[in-house]
Amino acid sequence: DVVVTQSPLSLPVTLGQPASISCRSSQSLVSGDGNTYLYWFQQRPGQSPRRLIHKVSNRASGVPDRFSGSGSGTDFTLKISRVEAEDVGVYYCMQGTHWPKTFGQGTKLEIK
């Protein structure tokens, strides 16, 4: 299985400051169709996961533009330009190129 590794696992951030989460995969996520199926999800406390980013850098509908995704191949990043209180939760990256689809361990974002 493709191993997906996130860092850091804990991310204390001051309100209004930027935040960045790294995601690395054990294999290239470039699919045979040329797409890279790397996703980012947010799970707020007590809620179901919500997709933020699909195919590396495409924001899902309704996701604020302070969230951005980038990367290629095996290295990817989720950035939040200015953290707000509602951003508290666990963030997961997920690869959908190889079966089984696999998630990173999660990064817990909290406010300092």
Next chain:
Amino acid sequence: EVQLVESGGGLVQPGGSLRLSCAASGFNFSSPWMSWLRQAPGRGLEWVAHIKEDGSKKLYVDSVEGRFIISRDNAKNSLYLQMNTLRAEDAAVYYCALGDGAVWGQGTLVTVSS
């Protein structure tokens, strides 16, 4: 509004069976792949099973292969997960999801304990 509503979770003894359902609304259910995922208490996320639009292709994570069966009824806008020979490690909140996680349900809790 796209909605997915899971049901069927509960307490089951090890070795027992349970059938989960997911009722979909707000989109053309017969179009996308659909999936079941799970999250053990305090743990991360795991993709369990995936089914093609017409049900002709099904994929399972190794840990449930041969024990779980994913199915769908496009006429009823419903997704199912038949779980057999349940083990303690299958205990989790089970989510149904649209495509590659574009939309998730609220989840249904499965507890496996004697």
